Amino acid sequence: MYQLRPATADDAEAIAEVYLASRRAFLPYAPLMHTDDEVRQWLRELVIPVFDVTVATLCDAVVGMMVLSRDGEAGWIDQLYVHPDHVGQGLGTLL
Numbered sequence: 001m002y003q004l005r006p007a008t009a010d011d012a013e014a015i016a017e018v019y020l021a022s023r024r025a026f027l028p029y030a031p032l033m034h035t036d037d038e039v040r041q042w043l044r045e046l047v048i049p050v051f052d053v054t055v056a057t058l059c060d061a062v063v064g065m066m067v068l069s070r071d072g073e074a075g076w077i078d079q080l081y082v083h084p085d086h087v088g089q090g091l092g093t094l095l
Contacts, residue, residue, distance in 0.1 A: 002091055007053035007065065012044035014062035015055060018083045019043065025084040051078065056091055066095040 007015060016039055023032060032039065047053060047067055052075075056064035063086045067079035082091045 001058075002063070002094055003057050004054055004094065005057065007048050007055045009044065009048055011053075011055055011062055012040065012048055015048070015053070015065045016040040016043050018062055018065050019079070019081050021083055022081040026087075047079075054095060056082070056095055058086070064091045064095055 016036070020036055020039060034042070052068040052070065054066045054068070055062045064082040065079065066077060068075050069078050080092060080095055
């Protein structure tokens with residue numbers, strides 16, 4: 001069963017792998033403008049410390065991620081990625 005929890009700095013590498021795998025599988029027409037290492041750095045140094053990041057885990061492995069932004073009482077989803085191996089199982093809805 002999937003579990004949701006706030007992301008920690010220790011999750012940065014696993015979150016990056018979900019993000020990169022999902023982008024490659026589902027958005028091949030929109031290549032990243034940054035290297036994989038730059039994406040990892042962005043997630044580790046900016047996204048996780050600044051935004052509300054939730055990870056979805058299965059057996060303690062990160063398989064999905066959601067990044068929320070807030071402005072006062074308003075909030076919105078900035079990023080939502082599910083590892084390709086877990087698509088179609090309700091994880092995006094859960095997040």
